Amino acid sequence: MIASDLDGTLLRNDGTLSPRTLRALRTAESAGAEVVLVTARPPRFVDRLAEAAGLVGTAVCSNGALVYDIGTRTVVSSRALPLATARRVATALAAAVPEIGFALETGSHVLYEPAYRLRLSEDIDAELPVPSLADLWLTDLPVTKLLAWSDRLDADALLAAAEEGAGGEVQLTHSGGRGLLEISASGVTKAGTLSMLCAGRGIDATEVIAFGDMPNDLTVLDWAGTGYAMGNAHPSVLAAIRTHTLSNEEDGVAHVIERLFGGTA
Known part of the structure; x- marks a missing residue:
């Protein structure tokens, strides 16, 4: 599984998904990897991105409060704040x-x-x-x-x-x-929800490659078998996560996927 944050990670600074990154995601999916978006954003933002880029699959939204089926636009599970x-x-x-x-x-x-x-x-x-x-x-x-x-x-x-x-x-x-x-x-994190999602799919943490740039991504980057801090990440993330990639503007996620799954820029 590839688990990626959106803003500052998968997306460029203008909020778009570059052609190179989209090709890399398709390459990973063709190789059998599931791509899960793990974001602080709500489902309505994911819907707009999905329409623009043709994305389907699953998103962990609102920092783990929601699991969202992108294709059917359905909230699969939720953990509300009282x-x-x-x-x-x-x-x-x-x-x-x-x-x-x-x-x-x-x-x-x-x-x-x-x-x-x-x-x-x-x-x-x-x-x-x-x-x-x-x-x-x-x-x-x-x-x-x-x-x-x-x-x-x-x-x-x-x-x-x-x-x-x-x-x-x-x-x-x-x-x-x-x-x-x-x-x-209390207890709602990106990693907590992603781990439950993976458990239901029979995917171990060691089989997850994660990408992020901000403090709300740290739980996922720590939990995943391999967590990549973006080159543009918050200083606390760069300090805490040993493995780094290029910045979002340099298609850092695609850079890693191409190396692991093949494909070219």
């Missing part, structure tokens, strides 16, 4: 970080309160404002992630503040977004 837990964590973070804003990711939409001013142009159709922070907790939609955003702290500093104030109750990580913290239910 709304009461999200509210308690948000309360603790708000006390520690002034002017922090919050949003709830549901997989299909992002509900956000006024202090959450982060906007993603590619996600504009999925963003739903609510009048106040209190209204955020009235949703009856299942929550895959609590998003916390600050324009004062970078993601690493925000993560440190959250670990001190609320680290024991949830899974905290980030994927490099400016001042953006991603909060999942």
Whole structure:
């Protein structure tokens, strides 16, 4: 199995999948490897990528909260963040970080309160404002992630503040977004969900080749038989993972696949 993150890893900086990387993925699949996307992104983003590149198969989305069948556009399994837990964590973070804003990711939409001013142009159709922070907790939609955003702290500093104030109750990580913290239910990680997926397929960790660039990828890169940190990876990832490849702009994933499975640039 090849397990790859998307942003900053499989995709170039403009969000596209290069022809070389797409050819490499096809080569690996022809050789019998399954390609699984393992991403912080929700299914709706995977759908857009799949339409553009003709991808099928399985994706682990929302940092492990969802397993998604790309071909049928079906959530196969999910691990939701309890709304009461999200509210308690948000309360603790708000006390520690002034002017922090919050949003709830549901997989299909992002509900956000006024202090959450982060906007993603590619996600504009999925963003739903609510009048106040209190209204955020009235949703009856299942929550895959609590998003916390600050324009004062970078993601690493925000993560440190959250670990001190609320680290024991949830899974905290980030994927490099400016001042953006991603909060999942306790125990939900990319690696945990991928390992369950592999167990169901009879695939051992030693048979998995993984690629990633951000702290939320570390669990997968540690768990897989071979984990590759991208050349453009976060410093903590480059320090923790011994095996590196080229950057995403240099088609680092394709570079490894071509060496392992054949194929040319």
